[in-house]
Amino acid sequence: MTEPAADPSPPALRPRTRLALALLWLALLAVAGWWIAGQLELSGDLRRFMPSARTPAQKLLIDELGEGPGSRLLLVSLSGADAETLAAQSRALHARLARDPKFALVANGEGGLESFPERLRPYRYLLSPTLDAHRFDASYLREQLQARVEDLGSPAAALIEPLVPSDPTLETLALAEAWEPANAPQRLHGVWFDHDGREALLAIQTRAAGFDPTGQQVAVDTIRNAYAQARGKTHGAILLSGPGAFSVDIGGRTQHEAGWIGMVDSIGLLLLLFVAYRNWKIPLLGALPLASAGLAGLGAVALLFEGVHGITVAFGFTLIGVAQDYPIHFFSHQRTGVAPWASVRALWPTLATGVASTCIAYLTFFVSGVEGLEQLAVFTIAGLATAALATRFLLPALVDPDLRDPAASPRLESLRAWIARVPQPRWSLLVLGVIGIAIAAFAPGPFWQNDLSKLTPVPTDALARDAHLRTELGAPDVRYVIAVQGSDIESVLQRTERVAARLETARAQGGVLDGFDHPARYLPSQRTQRQRQARLPDAATLRSTLDAAVAESPLRADVFEPFLADVAAARNAKPLVPKDLAGTPLQVRVDSLLLQRPDHATALVSLNGLLAPDAVARIAAAEGAQLLDLKQASESLVVAYRERVLWALGLAALLLAATVWIALRTPSRVWRVLAPMALSTVLILAALRAVGVELTLFHLVALILAAGLGLDYALFFEHAGDDREEQLRTLHALIVCSLMTLLVFALLAWSSIPVLRAIGTTVALGVLSNFVLGLLIARHPHKEPA
Structure with missing residues (x-):
């Protein structure tokens, strides 16, 4: 490869001018960050990351039960003191929370007549x-x-x-x-206790939806603060369980792990950049395009969508991490005697091809029909494009034109010489690919993980504790529910009464279910009234x-x-009709079981201790209702989501290959760029399946990121050609890039959070395999000078 041609660009700026421009860039980023923060509306609604519901169970799960009673129920136990003290704490906690508008229902077994308002008597x-x-x-x-x-x-x-x-x-x-809850627990000193009399129990229903982690966090914090005041100087401990409590615990652990991982990453990356370039300015200058990318991604999503999901932000910043490679390539190719503008211009065709290919891959998310993935695509595309353009048109003005040339490093030359002696594989790659496909396809165990509960890092003892509290409190089953649907409230209430009569007969006979709850228990149909x-x-x-x-x-x-x-x-x-219950505790109970839409109504019959789902399904079907298995519904949603993502990936692969072909135009060059990425994907899948990992949606997203990195590595190895010095500079750049990325994702692979662990493990494997395969396949043999 030849040296860059004489550069017609403006002469290098003086150090003070470069510093002033860097500070101006930083100031503009600060202003942009302030403006975006004012426009940004974060959302925690996980339904944005789910595909359109098709079956009745899916529609109920997505459209309605996200705000239903099961997802909003927090189970509370007070322990660590004598029964009388615990009862006093329970009453004090009830008194404080019952007045708080954040809670729709606070029940501890006292004040039964208060559920019956005076005006309704x-x-x-x-x-x-x-x-x-x-x-x-x-x-x-x-x-x-x-x-x-x-x-x-x-x-x-x-x-x-x-x-x-x-x-x-x-x-x-x-x-x-x-109106007492089905299978209500025993009362001691006027409040609920477990059967052993050692724990005071409360059931608290939040107004925040189950899909709202922020609202659940506020509710949990409020309960803990109220308990601290209610306990005073007495002994005792509080334990919260339920979907909301689990999500808060997971969120806290995620934040904690993200904090220490981010701190270690930041220190490690700064040290790595300083060691790689022996210049304290490089880490600071390299951060400017990356910060610009993050703000551009946030700004684009904030402008195009009504609310930005927290997952979009978290995933987005992870995915645009590839943008850190752009300035590194520039720094490694800059050397004395060549103007920065000339260096970056020589790199630009290869850099632009990598950016375009990665953006095309994320464009395919728009065919998924999932808003969360669309947000992720906008964030990533805007971020990568901004980082690339900032590296091309802004960063050269700030870089010292006399950077040390990595090609002058004896150690790097020794490494390059050793690599040059490694034979480049041919047919063995095909054999390796076939073996990888065989391992991935025939490894024991399920290929895909469809059970969302297994993706939740809730400890086994916490799940057992939750099951114990649900049994003690007679809380509804969170898996099965009977849905009675109709055109209006009156029709569904009448049918619910008939379903309830049949269920009561089955309950009395035994062996079917322990209890159930339904809206007509609190508000009979007008016909019955x-x-x-x-x-x-x-x-x-x-x-x-x-x-x-x-x-x-x-x-x-x-x-x-x-x-x-x-x-x-x-x-x-x-x-009486539902609006007559406004402002009463009965409204809370009815609204949680009676879901109204402009032209549709659904009554929910929650079940306790379901022993014979088939028998209950027949009872429901006899009255035109349906027993819904929400676990099956969630798994079918996962399958539908995965199918859409896989279709998007297939389309992305075709577009990516077309982009590389248009850029390189030579079959051998296209093969050298695409083969490492394709083979690396197969080997990652084989490695994960060989150790028994069941693949999730998060592995798929991580595979896209790993493929983008692989494409970047292969493009630059191919770009270096057979020029010795260009190969050295490219090797230096890709070693720094891969070490930085490996550090970030290796730490994520040690996380206790399944989402982070899946992404970290997958991308870390991808970095290693893509770098090695890029060296073996994409590099040109070194041509010694004559």
Whole structure:
């Protein structure tokens, strides 16, 4: 390869001018960062990274259950003190959180009657199932009044006496008991405890959706702060479980690991650049294009999308890490006697080909139909393009034209000479590729990992603890749910009542399920309410019947005027509908199980202790409902997501090959560039499968990054040609690039977070294999001077 031609570019700037321009660039980045921060709206909704739902279960999972009761339920246990102290802590914690608007429901077993608001008490006869089996005739009222006389002589008199005048049949207590959670835990000192009496239990439902990690973090922090105040100087400990608590724990661990990994990376990269170039300015100058790339990616996503997902930011900064290679190539090829503009211009065709190819690969994400991947593509493309253009048109003005030439290094020459003696493989590459494909295809165990739960770094003991708390609290099953769908609220409530009747029969017979919950338990259909209204006697009949029943008891008839007024109000009232529950605890319970859309409604029947899914599925189908397996739905979403990504990768491979062909135009040169990347991909897959790794979506994203690195390495090895000094400079640049990338991703490979570990392991393997294969395949034999 020949030296760059005489450079017509402006002469090199003085050191002070270069420093001033560098500071100006840094200032512009600071201003851009301030502006972007004001425009940036971070989102934590994981549904942005999921494909369009197709099946009913998928639609329920994505569109509705992300904000449903199961995903928003936090299970809390208080321990470490005697039962009386724990009960006091539970009551104090309940009192603090019940007033907090961040929580839709705080339940610890106390205050059962508070769930029945005063303004709704006249409607208890429309909500209670009593009138389904009884009438307010003389016989029934006589029986009830006799029972109240006995109650007033019992230890429960203090609770019963205030209710008798308005509620002699105790419908209020019947409803409060019916609205208790299914399989409610035991009560000690008025609050819930586990069966051993060692832990006070609470069930807390957040208003933040399950797909909102930020909202869940705020909720968890609020609970912990409230507990610290409620505990005071007493002993005790709090434990939180549930999807939200797990996501907060994972987020905290991710942030912690990202912090120390980032610190080690930064120190290591600065030291590596200083050792490689023996110039303190190089690490600082190299950071400018990379910072520009990050801000450009953030700005592009902020402008084109309504909200930027946190995963986009995290993945994006990882993926544009390849942009750090651009200034390194420039620094390694710069030397005394050649103007920086000439050096970068000679590199530009190769650099531009690599950038274009990588951007084309990410453009294919736009055919995935997944907004999160589209954001990732915009972030990466904008970032890489900005870093490349900054390296081409801005960085040369800041670089010292008298940088030490890496080609003058004796050690580097010794390494190049040793490499030159290594024979370049031919047919052995084909054999290696066939072996790799065979290992990847026939290694034992599943090829793909579809179970999202296995991607969550929740310790086994924490999962066991969560299962224990769910059993103690009777929390709903988070896998199965019955969906009753219809055109409006009334139709789905009527069908839900029929499903509930069948489920109750199956529960009573045993062996099917332990319990269930549904919206009609709290808000019966209007048809049921009207039927109960019809069974209420008119005012004159009820007064006459009541007088006859009171005559046979020691009670006075005039005491029951409030009862007569409530029955009259219930008889003439319009049936309750969901909007009538606004502002009450019942609204929370109904809204979590009754999902409304403009032209559609869905009632959810949550299940406890499901033992026979097939039997429950038949019960649901008999009423036109459906038992949904949300685990299967999540796995089918993963499969659909993967299929789209694989199609995108296939298209990217074709476009990438076409781009390289257009740039190089020679079959042998195209082969030398594409073969290392293709073979490296096969070997990465073989290595992962050989050690039993089941591949995930994160491995696929990492393979794209590894392929981009491989393309970059091969292009520059091929670009060096057979010129000895150019080969030395290219070898220096690629050693620095690969060591920097290997440091970053090797640390990620040690992470306890499956996502980071998958990406780190895959890319680290890719760096090693792409560098070695690039040397073996893409480099030209060295031509000694005549």
